[in-house]
Amino acid sequence: xxxxxxxxxxxxxxxxxxxxxxxxxxxxxxxxxxxxxxxxxxxxxxxxxxxxxxxxxxxxxxxxxxxxxxxxxxxxxxxxxxxxxxxxxxxxxxxxxxxxxxxxxxxxxxxxxxxxxxxxxx
Amino acid sequence: xxxxxxxxxxxxxxxxxxxxxxxxxxxxxxxxxxxxxxxxxxxxxxxxxxxxxxxxxxxxxxxxxxxxxxxxxxxxxxxxxxxxxxxxxxxxxxxxxxxxxxxxxxxxxxxxxxxxxxxxxxxxxxxxxxxxxxxxxxxxxxxxxxxxxxxxxxxxxxxxxxxxxxxxxxxxxxxxxxxxxxxxxxxxxxxxxxxxxxxxxxxxxxxxxxxxxxxxxxxxxxxxxxxxxxxxxxxxxxxxxxxxxxxxxxxxxxxxxxxxxxxxxxxxxxxxxxxxxxxxxxxx
Amino acid sequence: xxxxxxxxxxxxxxxxxxxxxxxxxxxxxxxxxxxxxxxxxxxxxxxxxxxxxxxxxxxxxxxxxxxxxxxxxxxxxxxxxxxxxxxxxxxxxxxxxxxxxxxxxxxxxxxxxxxxxxxxxxxxxxxxxxxxxxxxxxxxxxxxxxxxxxxxxxxxxxxxxxxxxxxxxxxxxxxxxxxxxxxxxxxxxxxxxxxxxxxxxxxxxxxxxxxxxxxxxxxxxxxxxxxxxxxxxxxxxxxxxxxxxxxxxxxx
Numbered sequence: 240x241x242x243x244x245x246x247x248x249x250x251x252x253x254x255x256x257x258x259x260x261x262x263x264x265x266x267x268x269x270x271x272x273x274x275x276x277x278x279x280x281x282x283x284x285x286x287x288x289x290x291x292x293x294x295x296x297x298x299x300x301x302x303x304x305x306x307x308x309x310x311x312x313x314x315x316x317x318x319x320x321x322x323x324x325x326x327x328x329x330x331x332x333x334x335x336x337x338x339x340x341x342x343x344x345x346x347x348x349x350x351x352x353x354x355x356x357x358x359x360x361x
Numbered sequence: 362x363x364x365x366x367x368x369x370x371x372x373x374x375x376x377x378x379x380x381x382x383x384x385x386x387x388x389x390x391x392x393x394x395x396x397x398x399x400x401x402x403x404x405x406x407x408x409x410x411x412x413x414x415x416x417x418x419x420x421x422x423x424x425x426x427x428x429x430x431x432x433x434x435x436x437x438x439x440x441x442x443x444x445x446x447x448x449x450x451x452x453x454x455x456x457x458x459x460x461x462x463x464x465x466x467x468x469x470x471x472x473x474x475x476x477x478x479x480x481x482x483x484x485x486x487x488x489x490x491x492x493x494x495x496x497x498x499x500x501x502x503x504x505x506x507x508x509x510x511x512x513x514x515x516x517x518x519x520x521x522x523x524x525x526x527x528x529x530x531x532x533x534x535x536x537x538x539x540x541x542x543x544x545x546x547x548x549x550x551x552x553x554x555x556x557x558x559x560x561x562x563x564x565x566x567x568x569x570x571x572x573x574x575x576x577x578x579x580x581x582x583x584x585x586x587x588x589x590x591x592x593x594x595x596x597x598x599x600x601x602x603x604x605x606x607x608x609x610x611x612x613x614x615x616x617x618x619x620x621x622x623x624x625x626x627x628x629x630x631x632x633x634x635x636x637x638x639x640x641x642x643x644x645x
Numbered sequence: 646x647x648x649x650x651x652x653x654x655x656x657x658x659x660x661x662x663x664x665x666x667x668x669x670x671x672x673x674x675x676x677x678x679x680x681x682x683x684x685x686x687x688x689x690x691x692x693x694x695x696x697x698x699x700x701x702x703x704x705x706x707x708x709x710x711x712x713x714x715x716x717x718x719x720x721x722x723x724x725x726x727x728x729x730x731x732x733x734x735x736x737x738x739x740x741x742x743x744x745x746x747x748x749x750x751x752x753x754x755x756x757x758x759x760x761x762x763x764x765x766x767x768x769x770x771x772x773x774x775x776x777x778x779x780x781x782x783x784x785x786x787x788x789x790x791x792x793x794x795x796x797x798x799x800x801x802x803x804x805x806x807x808x809x810x811x812x813x814x815x816x817x818x819x820x821x822x823x824x825x826x827x828x829x830x831x832x833x834x835x836x837x838x839x840x841x842x843x844x845x846x847x848x849x850x851x852x853x854x855x856x857x858x859x860x861x862x863x864x865x866x867x868x869x870x871x872x873x874x875x876x877x878x879x880x881x882x883x884x885x886x887x888x889x890x891x892x893x894x895x896x897x
Contacts, residue, residue: 247630249575250555277537281530285555286392287537413716413896432646435719444897446713448656462648463718 250285254293259302262317263325269313273303300324363389363424363437363509363542365410370419372405372566379405381566383419389509390540394557394574396550398641402566403546404442407512411440423510436464439506441499442514445487453483453490453498457505466507475501475531479524492519500528504535512544517552525549529556554633564641578631582618585611586626594626602639613639646724649715653732657707661736664699665743668692672747676754692747693768693793696740700797703736704804709812716896726888729805737797741790769793769869776867788869795876802883809890 248256261267274282279290294311297303302317314320325332341351365387372380380402387393397403408414410421412428412435421428428434447456453476461467476483479497482490490498496518503511517525533556536543547553560577562570570577581601584594591610595603604611613635618628675687708729715725748768769792770777770785777785807826814822856865863871 277534280533280537283555284526284529284533284552286558287533288558289555408897412719412721415893415895430721430723432719432721432724435721438719446717446896448710448714459652459714460718462651463720 250283251289251293251296254279254283254285254290255296258294258297259321259325262302262313263321267313269315269317272310272312275310365428365438365510366420366422367406367410368420368422370406370409370416370421372402372409372414372416374405378566380409380416383563383566383568385561385568385571387510387542387544389542391542391559392536392557393542393544393559393561394550394553395544395546395561395563396637397546397563398643399548401563401641403563404514406563407440407442407514407544407546411435411438411512413440437508438510438512439464439503439508440512440514441503441516442512443518445495447487449488450486452486453481456487456498456502457483460502460506464506464508468505468507472501472505475504478527478531493521493524496520497524497528504531507539508541510542510544512546514546515548516545517547517549525552529553532556550634550637551632560633562637562640565643569640574633577636578633580617581613581615581631581636583611583613583629583631583635584618584622584626585609585629590623590625594623601636602642646720646728649711649718649720649725649728650731652714653707653711653728654735656711657703657732657736660703661739665739668695668743668747672750672754676750680754689747689751693744696744696793697797697800700737700740701800701804704733704801705808706804708805708808712812712891712894713896722891722894726891730884733798733801733805737794737801740797741794744793745790769796773862773864774867774869774872777869785869788873791873792869792876795873795880799876799880799883802880802887806883806887806890809887809894813890813894 258267258273261273262269267273276287276290276294279285279294280287283290294303298305298311300320301314302320303311304314305311337351341348367383367385367387370380370383371378383402383406395403395406405414409416410428412430415429423434423437426434428438451459457467457469457472460472461469473483475481479501481494481497481501487495487498496516497520500513500516503513503516517528520528529552532543535541545553545557554574557574560570560572560574561568584591586609588605588608588610591603591612595612595614598612599615601613601615603613613631622628672689672692675689679685679687711729712722712725715728716722720728768789770789777788811819811822859865861871861875863869863875
């Protein structure tokens with residue numbers, strides 16, 4: 240999980256998204272324990288409150304849950320929840336920007352579709 | 362809830378006004394960043410809070426009790442700064458031993474563990490340590506005393522990159538497991554930017570910013586683009602500073618960014634170091 | 646304050662032990678030689694004055710380090726003062742005791758005149774209050790001991806005051822102070838006082854000063870207890886001055 244500390248996105252959001260990526264790629268399987276707040280904050284040299292804020296975002300969305308006295312675990316069904324969330328956000332996160340850039344460079348929609356199909360083949 | 366209050370503190374040295382009507386509060390279990398340029402008054406402030414210097418006016422209290430000349434209240438504070446006030450011939454080991462005498466909650470095992478991690482030679486005399494290792498020694502004592510308020514004046518002075526990294530990690534680990542209040546005075550803003558929760562910026566003896574890091578960075582942004590467009594944009598905004606490179610300009614603005622930006626202008630988040638440089642430019 | 650007292654005592658006991666050790670060694674060596682070789686005459690004097698100078702030196706030497714250690718470890722200057730006051734009395738007492746023990750040994754080994762018996766040497770009383778020698782030996786012992794103790798303590802305070810002023814001065818004046826103090830204190834002042842310039846302007850000034858001194862110290866009336874009272878009063882005043890100097894000292 241890489242944190243780009245110069246990015247425009249606040250750190251706690253990056254922490255949340257990093258854990259989400261880990262869940263989606265299988266690095267953090269469902270029902271398994273994720274690193275503690277202390278471990279996150281020490282590894283990335285951030286304030287524990289920031290790490291906590293990021294993790295709480297996931298707790299609120301039901302992606303992660305806390306077991307008192309033990310630690311934090313990936314919830315059952317988290318992968319499906321995340322996929323749905325990201326699918327909903329896909330247009331805003333990727334398509335909008337892609338289309339804006341394409342317009343700036345004068346690439347037509349047919350050319351884009353051809354490129355996308357090429358991408359799926361490779 | 363423990364808190365330290367600095368009320369209307371001023372201090373002058375000969376012809377310089379080192380501190381001017383400083384008002385601050387330090388709450389418990391928070392990491393503060395005390396940022397300021399060289400000579401801004403950071404060390405003077407920390408020395409005054411910890412009974413090393415006397416203010417010309419104003420008070421410093423801990424939960425209502427004055428900190429000045431009050432051993433009981435002062436026992437809740439520890440200041441680690443450049444001055445080596447330990448006796449000439451005292452060794453690191455001996456200093457740890459006496460620290461435990463003066464601070465009953467001093468964790469000797471932790472101090473020894475940290476000494477091992479930093480490779481600090483405990484049998485050596487403090488005065489014979491290099492600048493870097495003197496800083497490390499002070500930091501280890503500061504992290505081992507277990508008092509509610511720890512003041513660190515330039516904690517990484519002279520430390521190499523490896524040791525700086527190790528120091529921050531140890532600080533965070535300690536803070537995560539046993540919260541306390543740390544007030545870090547430093548020039549290396551980029552390194553502490555992600556660790557501190559509250560930012561205090563001091564310029565020529567005056568506090569110019571005292572708020573949470575979040576609110577400080579949320580209330581500021583950087584807008585860049587062609588010079589003419591920037592010039593017209595900033596006319597209606599609060600500008601902290603401007604950078605020019607040929608026909609391109611970048612303006613640092615306070616406030617919440619407009620959702621609709623004119624075409625050709627790019628917006629980016631302000632980072633703490635950039636903000637600090639702009640705020641403390643003495644030409645303004 | 647207790648923790649600081651522990652630190653200060655531990656530090657000073659080491660110096661004291663070295664000092665006492667040297668004095669002891671000298672005494673025992675000289676005593677043994679004098680005892681064994683009947684026709685060799687060794688005379689050992691002035692332990693009292695040596696102790697007094699030791700107190701002065703320690704006062705000057707310990708102040709800065711101890712003051713810094715106190716402030717560094719969140720002890721107020723007030724508590725440092727209280728602790729130092731205790732330490733001063735303790736070390737002065739130990740020095741006075743040392744002097745007494747050395748005298749005892751010296752007599753046993755014949756290092757000092759044969760007609761004085763143990764516990765019968767009241768050197769201060771003999772020198773300054775000869776008229777009081779007729780009094781009860783126990784009272785004389787106590788008075789002699791107290792006088793010696795007070796003198797040691799006073800010199801300790803002088804040492805602390807000298808160091809205290811040094812610490813209080815801004816850095817740029819410190820070198821000047823280090824040079825000026827001994828020159829003016831020990832050199833210029835005495836010469837000045839007895840010079841014709843002063844005696845011509847204030848005739849009898851010096852003799853009047855000396856008269857007052859002898860009176861308050863009970864020397865002119867052969868009353869050691871008056872001397873004890875005066876020395877105690879001076880000690881308290883000195884302590885007050887030291888505290889005033891300490892109170893506003895900034896440690897940087």
